[in-house]
Amino acid sequence: xxxxxxxxxxxxxxxxxxxxxxxxxxxxxxxxxxxxxxxxxxxxxxxxxxxxxxxxxxxxxxxxxxxxxxxxxxxxxxxxxxxxxxxxxxxxxxxxxxxxxxxxxxxxxxxxxxxxxxxxxxxxxxxxxxxxxxxxxxxxxxxxxxxxxxxxxxxxxxxxxxxxxxxxxxxxxxxxxxxxxxxxxxxxxxxxxxxxxxxxxxxxxxxxxxxxxxxxxxxxxxxxxxxxxxxxxxxxxxxxxxxxxxxxxxxxxxxxxxxxxxxxxxxxxxxxxxxxxxxxxxxxxxxxxxxxxxxxxxxxxxxxxxxxxxxxxxxxxxxxxxxxxxxxxxxxxxxxxxxxxxxxxxxxxxxxxxxxxxxxxxxxxxxxxxxxxxxxxxxxxxxxxxxxxxxxxxxxxxxxxxxxxxxxxxxxxxxxxxxxxxxxxxxxxxxxxxxxxxxxxxxxxxxxxxxxxxxxxxxxxxxxxxxxxxxxxxxxxxxxxxxxxxxxxxxxx
Amino acid sequence: xxxxxxxxxxxxxxxxxxxxxxxxxxxxxxxxxxxxxxxxxxxxxxxxxxxxxxxxxxxxxxxxxxxxxxxxxxxxxxxxxxxxxxxxxxxxxxxxxxxxxxxxxxxxxxxxxxxxxxxxxxxxxxxxxxxxxxxxxxxxxxxxxxxxxxxxxxxxxxxxxxxxxxxxxxxxxxxxxxxxxxxxxxxxxxxxxxxxxxxxxxxxxxxxxxxxxxxxxxxxxxxxxxxxxxxxxxxxxxxxxxxxxxxxxxxxxxxxxxxxxxxxxxxxxxxxxxxxxxxxxxxxxxxxxxxxxxxxxxxxxxxxxxxxxxxxxxxxxxxxxxxxxxxxxxxxxxxxxxxxxxxxxxxxxxxxxxxxxxxxxxxxxxxxxxxxxxxxxxxxxxxxxxxxxxxxxxxxxxxxxxxxxxxxxxxxxxxxxxxxxxx
Ligand SMILES: [Zn+2]
Ligand SMILES: [Zn+2]
Numbered sequence: 068x069x070x071x072x073x074x075x076x077x078x079x080x081x082x083x084x085x086x087x088x089x090x091x092x093x094x095x096x097x098x099x100x101x102x103x104x105x106x107x108x109x110x111x112x113x114x115x116x117x118x119x120x121x122x123x124x125x126x127x128x129x130x131x132x133x134x135x136x137x138x139x140x141x142x143x144x145x146x147x148x149x150x151x152x153x154x155x156x157x158x159x160x161x162x163x164x165x166x167x168x169x170x171x172x173x174x175x176x177x178x179x180x181x182x183x184x185x186x187x188x189x190x191x192x193x194x195x196x197x198x199x200x201x202x203x204x205x206x207x208x209x210x211x212x213x214x215x216x217x218x219x220x221x222x223x224x225x226x227x228x229x230x231x232x233x234x235x236x237x238x239x240x241x242x243x244x245x246x247x248x249x250x251x252x253x254x255x256x257x258x259x260x261x262x263x264x265x266x267x268x269x270x271x272x273x274x275x276x277x278x279x280x281x282x283x284x285x286x287x288x289x290x291x292x293x294x295x296x297x298x299x300x301x302x303x304x305x306x307x308x309x310x311x312x313x314x315x316x317x318x319x320x321x322x323x324x325x326x327x328x329x330x331x332x333x334x335x336x337x338x339x340x341x342x343x344x345x346x347x348x349x350x351x352x353x354x355x356x357x358x359x360x361x362x363x364x365x366x367x368x369x370x371x372x373x374x375x376x377x378x379x380x381x382x383x384x385x386x387x388x389x390x391x392x393x394x395x396x397x398x399x400x401x402x403x404x405x406x407x408x409x410x411x412x413x414x415x416x417x418x419x420x421x422x423x424x425x426x427x428x429x430x431x432x433x434x435x436x437x438x439x440x441x442x443x444x445x446x447x448x449x450x451x452x453x454x455x456x457x458x459x460x461x462x463x464x465x466x467x468x469x470x471x472x473x474x475x476x477x478x479x480x481x482x483x484x485x486x487x488x489x490x491x492x493x494x495x496x497x498x499x500x501x502x503x504x505x506x507x508x509x510x511x512x513x514x515x516x517x518x519x520x521x522x523x524x525x526x527x528x529x530x531x532x533x534x535x536x537x538x539x540x541x542x543x544x545x546x547x548x549x550x551x552x553x554x555x556x557x558x559x560x
Numbered sequence: 561x562x563x564x565x566x567x568x569x570x571x572x573x574x575x576x577x578x579x580x581x582x583x584x585x586x587x588x589x590x591x592x593x594x595x596x597x598x599x600x601x602x603x604x605x606x607x608x609x610x611x612x613x614x615x616x617x618x619x620x621x622x623x624x625x626x627x628x629x630x631x632x633x634x635x636x637x638x639x640x641x642x643x644x645x646x647x648x649x650x651x652x653x654x655x656x657x658x659x660x661x662x663x664x665x666x667x668x669x670x671x672x673x674x675x676x677x678x679x680x681x682x683x684x685x686x687x688x689x690x691x692x693x694x695x696x697x698x699x700x701x702x703x704x705x706x707x708x709x710x711x712x713x714x715x716x717x718x719x720x721x722x723x724x725x726x727x728x729x730x731x732x733x734x735x736x737x738x739x740x741x742x743x744x745x746x747x748x749x750x751x752x753x754x755x756x757x758x759x760x761x762x763x764x765x766x767x768x769x770x771x772x773x774x775x776x777x778x779x780x781x782x783x784x785x786x787x788x789x790x791x792x793x794x795x796x797x798x799x800x801x802x803x804x805x806x807x808x809x810x811x812x813x814x815x816x817x818x819x820x821x822x823x824x825x826x827x828x829x830x831x832x833x834x835x836x837x838x839x840x841x842x843x844x845x846x847x848x849x850x851x852x853x854x855x856x857x858x859x860x861x862x863x864x865x866x867x868x869x870x871x872x873x874x875x876x877x878x879x880x881x882x883x884x885x886x887x888x889x890x891x892x893x894x895x896x897x898x899x900x901x902x903x904x905x906x907x908x909x910x911x912x913x914x915x916x917x918x919x920x921x922x923x924x925x926x927x928x929x930x931x932x933x934x935x936x937x938x939x940x941x942x943x944x945x946x947x948x949x950x951x952x953x954x955x956x957x958x959x960x961x962x963x964x965x966x967x968x969x970x971x972x973x974x975x976x977x978x979x980x981x982x983x
Contacts, residue, residue: 114888114889115884115885115888115889116881116884116885117885117889117891117892118891119889119890119891120602120890120891120894121891122602122603122607122871122872122891122894122895122898123871123872123875123877123891123895124607124871124875125604125607141884142884145858145859149858149859149880149881149883149884152859152861152880153861154861161876162861162878162880162881163881164875164877164881198888419627419631420630420631420634422634422635436604436606440604440605440606440643441606442606442609443606443607443609443610444610445610446609446610446611446612447610447611447612447869447870447902447905448612448909449612449905449906449908449909449910449912450587450909450910450912450913450916451912451913451916451917452566452576452578452587452912452913452916453587453612453909453912455578455585455587456584456585456586456587456612456614458585462584462645462646463645465605465606465643465645466640466643468643469635469641471627471631471634471635471641472598472635472641472642472643474627475597475598475626475627475631475641476597476598476599478626479597479622479626481597481599481601481602482601482602482890482893482894483599483600483601483602483603483604485890486602486603486604486890486894487604
């Protein structure tokens with residue numbers, strides 16, 4: 068487990084609660100050197116504990132990934148969950164192959180992007196999903212999993228309403244009460260509680276309910292509760308960060324078009340988040356899961372000062388063959404007519420003969436392993452005589468992979484396509500946040516707001532290029548068979 | 561090509577050679593991973609290179625369809641297209657044509673097939689195959705041969721064998737006139753089916769053309785024939801092939817097959833098996849293959865092989881983690897592909913060291929006793945190695961020997977049909 072601290076830049080402190088802010092997260096595992104993560108920044112999401120398409124060596128060579136979030140539910144298919152069998156000072160890190168030198172690992176019960184129908188939660192359990200179906204996770208289960216896995220950050224269980232609205236007042240009240248009770252349970256007793264607990268700010272799509280939940284966190288606890296969480300004065304004292312799951316929030320608000328959600332719900336989401344943050348102190352990390360577009364990232368940075376966003380949308384873009392190539396601020400102010408795409412749909416035949424890299428020839432240098440592959444730093448020698456193998460003619464420095472090559476890999480259903488795209492998309496996202504921070508650091512907040520505005524004007528937020536790529540991805544998938552891994556029949560072994 | 565024999569086993573026909581091509585040195589014997597579509601499944605060329613792999617294979621048939629020759633020419637060849645800096649071999653495209661295309665007719669001119677794009681009749685001639693391989697730019701290119709299944713019998717086998725010789729002549733003529741011999745090296749493919757006389761005839765004819773070819777492949781095998789026939793054919797070929805040319809056994813990838821072939825004098829082999837089987841959750845080890853889909857691995861926190869220098873085992877990726885992710889996450893396939901390629905490279909690298917130190921027979925014995933933990937050796941391996949002076953069951957009486965010999969592929973495998981596999 069890492070020790071973690073978060074501080075806001077002096078320029079960001081003492082300002083209005085809902086302005087964009089700069090901060091720094093510092094963490095350190097044991098004797099490892101301490102690491103800093105600048106905010107606004109991002110965390111990478113995982114599927115079954117894996118940053119999709121990245122082998123461990125690739126993940127370790129991806130400088131942009133510092134914080135990795137692991138939804139626990141895929142591990143529920145076995146009892147006890149295999150992740151809890153891992154041992155050592157950082158069991159989740161060691162089982163999943165994350166580095167204690169580089170990676171901060173957080174754990175939640177559920178995948179925050181999954182809003183599919185699921186049986187309702189109970190009084191003391193959350194319904195979660197694994198490949199074998201729905202599993203109940205009780206507060207006690209969650210505490211024991213947290214104790215066994217020792218993630219750096221744990222999200223308290225939350226009674227998130229996933230079924231379609233409207234919700235009765237009674238249901239909303241129950242959601243708030245359960246979420247509070249479950250937070251208290253994970254904090255008590257304080258002597259054995261996980262050190263870094265994040266709380267999902269509950270209250271659904273109701274402004275008063277959100278205010279109520281947040282106020283409850285800051286109210287002084289009395290009686291039995293006070294005994295349980297002694298020496299905490301209030302629940303919020305035991306909380307290190309606030310989480311907003313945008314996916315269920317959008318569902319609660321009622322937007323149905325997945326590609327318009329970011330835009331359409333922008334104002335409403337901001338109002339709800341402000342309602343939650345209003346009663347709470349400013350000095351804690353604010354994390355938003357499942358932002359759908361960089362536009363939404365900018366709005367949430369500008370409107371409520373979110374510090375950390377997940378990269379789910381950019382990773383998903385790599386799944387469907389999109390290589391991101393947007394910049395912040397945009398290259399120019401928008402002109403009337405078609406808005407620009409956020410990335411390239413590499414399925415498109417326009418890339419068949421395009422030998423430029425994903426970042427393009429005239430864009431700034433992209434440091435990712437796709438655009439700027441590094442030569443192998445070492446070779447495995449398999450025989451005493453292998454040394455001459457590694458010398459030989461002067462090997463040219465590796466060149467960036469071309470759009471034509473990635474296009475070819477996509478159409479031939481080769482897994483490497485997605486590896487190359489994930490590596491690149493994470494680097495583009497990293498650059499995006501670097502540019503956001505640089506602009507905020509310039510001291511002219513209005514400049515940031517203007518740039519964000521022109522970004523939203525310049526780039527298409529309806530994600531037409533994503534829709535087009537999804538259709539082509541689907542066509543290749545059908546033509547080629549059952550998906551990347553199971554295309555051929557298994558061997559008879 | 562510069563080809564140099566560095567060491568010979570004093571017992572078997574195994575040898576260590578240094579093959580220098582336009583993209584560096586490859587030490588032989590070696591196993592060549594297959595990058596059918598110009599990518600080793602899920603890996604980047606840098607990763608493959610760092611595994612100590614210096615020679616991979618691309619499939620001509622596939623690359624000709626996609627991305628197509630225009631793209632490859634514009635890219636400056638397949639090396640540049642896929643970012644592979646080391647040696648590359650391409651097949652002729654003939655084998656895939658026959659096995660993947662339903663309507664192939666072989667005439668003296670070439671292989672006639674219906675285009676996968678528009679169904680129009682298309683001809684792959686020996687000249688066309690070489691021309692395509694020139695555009696791809698591999699360091700080693702293969703002649704177009706007249707492929708028949710190794711289970712075919714009758715006059716068709718003789719026809720195919722003799723035609724392959726005539727097509728070799730056409731490939732030589734075309735390749736010689738291209739002026740590309742300094743960078744691309746043509747290999748002949750010995751045919752002749754499973755008939756020793758036909759094999760001899762084909763061998764003799766092809767060896768006559770030795771001055772115009774850089775190496776020899778042994779074709780027409782690995783198509784489901786009896787293993788006992790397989791090794792005898794390999795042995796017959798390696799006995800008669802010229803010493804100063806590399807020998808390539810096509811489509812061989814199981815560890816025991818590789819080591820027997822090396823003992824019989826084979827220098828190179830290729831197979832999709834180690835990368836393909838990785839995608840289905842199988843890890844190759846010196847103690848047999850592990851099927852990581854099996855429930856028994858679900859709680860095993862140890863790596864596949866603690867001795868293994870691959871990037872997967874080196875960071876202690878556990879069997880339990882692989883069990884959790886295989887067939888769900890591409891990253892699990894990457895992890896196993898990295899491991900399996902290193903296993904193949906270790907198997908062959910350790911053979912090179914053993915030959916160099918003239919202890920190859922001992923290496924064979926150690927390998928077989930570790931790989932077949934139940935002590936039961938495939939009969940054909942015992943016989944094949946016996947033919948070159950290595951008795952795997954040395955010192956055992958007749959009765960004891962019989963108890964240690966079995967038919968079939970042998971042990972060392974965890975079967976997926978195990979009822980726990982899908983649990
Ligand atoms: Zn890039
Ligand atoms: Zn390994």
